[in-house]
Amino acid sequence: MPKNILFIMSDQLRFDYLGCTGHPHIRTPHIDALAARGIRFDRAYVQSPICGPSRMSTYTGRYPRSHGSTWNGVPLRVGEWTMGDHLDELGMRTVLCGKTHMRADLEGMRRLGLDPASGIGARVAECGFEIWDRLDGLHPDPVPEPAPYADYLRGLGYGGPNPWEQWANSAEGDEGEILSGWLMEHADKPARIRNEDSETPYTTTRAMEFIAGAGDDPWCLHLSYIKPHWPYIVPAPYHDMYGPEHVLPAVRSQAELSDAHPVLAAYHQHRFSKVFAREEVRQRVIPAYMGLITQLDDQIGRLMDWLEETGRSDETLIVFTSDHGDYLGDHWLGEKEMFHDPSVRVPLIVVDPSPEADVTRGTVSEALVEAIDLLPTFVEVAGGAPKPHVLEGASLLPLVRRQDVPWRGHVISEYDYSSRRAQAILDQSPQDCRLIMVHDGRWKYVHAEGFRPMLYDLKSDPDELHDLGADPTHESECARLGEVLNRWARHPHSRITAPYDAQTGSGAEELELGILIGFWDSHDVDEATRNGESGN
Known part of the structure; x- marks a missing residue:
């Protein structure tokens, strides 16, 4: 069994923007090499297609319905079991280097008398992680403290009140003026910062520093990169590595605009969707997005070479994944948040150095897996038995080692759009802004509270261009998947204090x-x- 776990997550990386997943132009040789060393799960889905809820599900092994953090900024309630809780009791340090998007339940902590500055309080406030270097990105003005990356940049002479924004995420004009990376017109320009000082190399270096000093005790390091999440701007030489000739055509049809489901029609009115509906925007932004991915890949290669040179590869389980995708104009949408594959489906590679995993090296699994399967996997690697009354996922180790075990027939993902403009456009009460996806590998069904369902047949329509939810000839399919959803909803999600067989x-x-x-x-x-x- 591996001694350590290196859990790598990139932010907003689409499942199909890697060489090993079929992109014809992007250069990702080091991530492709990970897939060749391990097993790639081709049908991996997150439990919510937006940063915060997706990550909270991954870190708790539970659906958003269960842990309650349903949108960015909604605190993870105090008392939820986290990755740190499960692994610490098995003697494994659980450490963060990078992003979590965690928002602490400070009200709950005050009610229970927990000081966020205390030992236990700090762990609860940081989603159970021991913080090595937290870098969530998106530093507003003023830069919040502590801000190790901003301090690092200041120490290198990058001036200004917000070096993250003014150097790492801005370009420079012909007259020396600062051009904001938030504005997509500047996506083709190099960021002002040197490549080696930008976020992705910095986070890689910090991760290596932790591993080098970790000693002999087993650890799980969550190496969580903030890119290729927007702002879409990247330093040289990655800014012009790709051009418009490398931009794939948008996957969308006019019918998706003229006959859209009410929720999708509302999302088409969002600013981030309107901007990505313009082809000149896609031609400018997507090459930068691809450059960010190749920069990430180069840093993965740097890290893997170092692990090999220092003799750590043979004792470390490596997982590479993302928290959600990015529409990039597909389906007339920007950002993420809906349930088409570009948004909710993610890359997932598991490299298990154990001899038992040799049988699956370089293979691709078609099993339907969920992000909540990772924590039960880590618990098993750490020598424990996953708690089925707490963890709602299933360990992937039997699939990694090709053991004959029963497996799920569907995946679930949830989304709460009450914080988006769509809520006002549709005049929905906030508590009714709920979407839930059930996907069985062929049919994708989306329950939309207050509206008809959405339904896609990925066998005849792999690009998900034709919504069959209003078609009377598919009522039976909607009813079947609706019952799958009802059975899932009736599951006792909240019983976590006693095992099911305790009584x-x-x-x-x-x-x-x-x-x-x-x-x-x-x-x-x-x-x-x-x-x-x-x-x-």
């Missing part, structure tokens, strides 16, 4: 305590005692 219904413990419920006389009590039963 089996025999009632024998009641007799031992002298609690005599349902007995007529002492003969009934004697018989129940002999049979190990109770009368309840």
Whole structure:
């Protein structure tokens, strides 16, 4: 069994923007090499197609419905089991280098008398991670403290009140003026910062520093990159590595505009969708997005070479994935948040150095897997048994080692759009802004509270261009998947304080305590005692 876990997550990386997943132009040889060393799961889905809820599901092994953090900035309630809780009790350090998007439940902590500055308080406030270097990106003005990356840039002479924005995420004009990387017209220009000082190389260096000083105790390092998430700007030499000739045509049809589901029609009105509907924007932005990915790939190569040189590769389980995708204009949408594959489907590669995994090296699995499967996998690697009353995913190790185990027939993802303009456009009450996807590998069904469902047949329509949810000939398919959703919703998501088998219904413990419920006389009590039963 591997001793350590290197859990790599990139932010907003589409499943199909890697060489190993079929992109015809992008250069990702080092991530492709990981796929050749391990197993690539081709049908991996996140439990919510937006940063915060997706990550909270990955870090808790639970669906958003269960952990309650349903949108960015919604705190993960105090008391939720996290990756750190599960692994720490197995003797494994759980450390963060990079992004979590965690928002602490400060109100809950105050109610329970937990000081966020205390040892336990700090762990609760940081999603159970021991913080090595937190870099969530998107530093507003003023830069929040502590800000190790901003301090690092200042120490290198990058001046200004916000070096993250003014250097790492801005370009420079012909007259020396600062051109904001937030504005997509500047995506073809190099960021002002030197490549080696930008976010992705910095985070890689910090991760290597942790590993080098970690000692002999087992660790799980969450190396969480903030790119290729916007702003879409990248330093030289990556800024012009790709051009308009490398931009694939948008996957969209006029019918998606003229006959859109009400929720999708509302999303088409969002600013980020309107801008990506313009082809000149896609031609300018997507090459920068691809450059950010290749920069990430080069840093993965740097890290993998170092692990090999220092003898750590053979003792480390490596996982590479993303928290969600990016529409980039597909389906007339920008950002993420809906349930087409470019948004909700992610790359997932697992490299298990164990000899038992040799049988799957370089293979591709078609199993339907969920991001919540990662934490049960890590628990098993750490030598524990996943708690089924807490963890809602399943360990991937049997698939990695090609063991014959039953596997799920569908995946679930959820989204709450109450914080988006779509809520006002549709005049929906915030509590009704709920979308839930059920995908069984062929059919993708989306429940939309207050509206008809969406339905796609990925066998005949792999690009998801034709919504069949209003077609009467597909009512039976909608009903079938609707019942799958209902069964999932009826599952006891909230019972996490006692295992399901803690009470089996025999009632024998009641007799031992002298609690005599349902007995007529002492003969009934004697018989129940002999049979190990109770009368309840």
